[in-house]
Amino acid sequence: MADPPDLAVVSQPADLTNAWLTAVLGAAVHGFSYERIGTGQVSDCYRIAVRYAPGSAGPASVILKVASADPTSRQTGAAMGLYDSEVRFYRELVPHLGSGPAPGCYHAAIDAGSGAFDLVLEDAAPAVAGDEIRGATVEQARRAVTELGRLHTLTAGRPSLIEAGWLERGSLLNAELLTQLYTLFLARYREYLSGPQRSVCDSLVTAFDHYLALMSAEQRGLVHGDYRLDNMLFGARESARSLTVVDWQGVMVGPALTDLAYFLGGALPADLRRAHYDELLLTYHAALGPEPARTPEQIREAVRRQSFMGVIMSIAASVVVERTDRGDELFLTILSRHCDHILDTGALPLLITGG
Structure with missing residues (x-):
């Protein structure tokens, strides 16, 4: 995309003008x-x-x-x-992603001084x-893992796309900060947590340094960082894209199957996930093309190891954004699903034994 020169950053829709939109479009x-x-x-x-x-379109x-x-x-x-x-992301990566799941972009700008963008x-x-609260249908889940597989194939085939330094963000959390956030989380939500959910959360927070060490050994790739239903738009038959994924603000290079684990763990109600889990893993594998870098069993094991991100997000995000009734329901819903996923796949011992 080529931005018009000297075009001011718009910080709210009330700042829009006909002239600004004319320049952008x-x-x-x-x-x-x-x-x-x-x-x-x-x-x-x-x-x-x-x-x-008249005469313009x-x-x-x-x-x-x-x-x-x-x-x-x-x-x-x-x-x-x-x-x-x-x-x-929109300025530097999207122009190279072709028909991938990110929407096309007409303008992307930020004011470093004010933080407006x-x-x-x-x-x-x-x-x-x-x-997210209602959960995905099986067909929506198939679309989501298919498009993710295609994106991973594209970026794996063109590694230069994800070599930019700004994508090397590392973990935004350390053990001390996560412990502080978890204290705030428990102050809000302690009474809503089941015994198994509390066990998963306590174990993760206690062993967070060990978890980070495990993740540092994983194969790396492009990570959306919040690949979940609330960030997805499922196109109708006449739409340009079968799936549009938005909210790429957490994009980074990290453990390559983080998004797959995060989606499978949080997008579907537990019973539906259990019934279609194997199928969805194979659907992702098929989307990698004729020469996939991983076998289905390697994908399953990587998803198991990377299944904790949803719990981390539930703890951290819930206490650093504006609190709303829907937000409370959302965080508790996805926490429950991710804890079930961790327990179903036997991932919890990884925090202790690494195996």
């Missing part, structure tokens, strides 16, 4: 309207319906993404480098938004 904009969409925690998204001057609508209006969430996003990473993205409509 390359067509004469005569008017527009907007509506809030999504339930993001650290960013706000709006659908911009665009009207063009462009997309009927685009998505504007900006930093959260909530000061706590906005500070978290800026401090963790989330906004800068997402802008870099904007993304103007392709609108995936018509599409059905994933719902």
